[in-house]
Amino acid sequence: MAANVYRCILTGLGGRGRHWARILAARTDCEIVACAEPHEPNRRLAADLPLAAERIFPSLAEALKHAPADFVMDVTPPAVHHQVAEQAFAAGLHVLGEKPLSDDFDVARQLAALGRAAGRQHMITQNYRFQPPARHARALLADGLIGRPEQCDIRFYMNWADLPGSHYVNQPYMFIKDMMVHHFDLLRFILGADPVAVQAITWNHSWSWLKGDSAHAILFEFPNNLFATHVSCGCAVGSRTTSNGDWRIEGPQGSLDWKDTALWHNHLHRTETPVQRSLDLPEMPTPEQAIVSEFFAAIAERRDPECSATDNLKSLAMVFATIRSAEEGRRVELAELSR
16 A cells, blocks of 8 residues: 555445545545446446446456555445445455445344454444534534523425436435435434434325335434434425435524534523524535545544544444334333444
8 A cells, every 4th residue: 555545445336436436536545446336227327437448347356356556435225235345354454335334224233243353344324414514513512502401403305316216216225224214313413412212203195106105203312301303204395405404403593504514603582692593614625525524534534533433333223223213112222222
């Protein structure tokens, strides 16, 4: 490995994989030395990428034989993430993987343990938390801008996954499994806390293109009298929020509101100096570039990265506890998933 240049084997050349290929190729501290893609149509679509055809292999095993590398970028479907990680760790490589860690919580726990046992870094690309509003909101709450928050409300309306035939459309609870893991991870990050229990109801609309439920109302309980609600419609045909949703966080010194790309601080009651102001956001690299930089820094500094697989289990637990609550019609404690 040349100094400060990390060699990557990219697995998966679907749309998201080609997106990551462009991100990695734009960096001076990364070189894509090989790709693994079993499907010939996807290999053909990669012709416009800065990848030599002879460096694209039909399997990760073949790529590992022919291309010495430092890490694997896993952009495969969730059901095969464990296969990719097992091969990478066995070869002594780190893993930067697309979310979700797995579509099975027990498998996800095994994967996190496997990375720890191998002594390799395993980071999940929870890119929403690397946006400027999310980073700034966390810092403002930690600094006490609105006092200790006790309520957080998120509303999310989107025409989600409306292409027919995909697993997003055909499998149950995909709206929660694939999309809500972003928002649940954001909740943990921005609030700086982990929930202890959840209660959820889900349903579908008559016009929905999703076979699984397309709407829900969820209540998370956090320590210190903090509650968070999440209300969504994934088959919205009217007005839409952004992919982040609309946020309102309430404390004794007002509210912190996130809508579109703007943050607002409002304090209009029980104060002699009413406040209603927008908040400047810090300049930051794109979320994907910030993720890669954090991953490389963790490797160089021999520390766990933000969004390590072990930490990401807490966000994934919120997903599966929510589904259990909806299926069983009861309040579910997050600790139940560890039993």
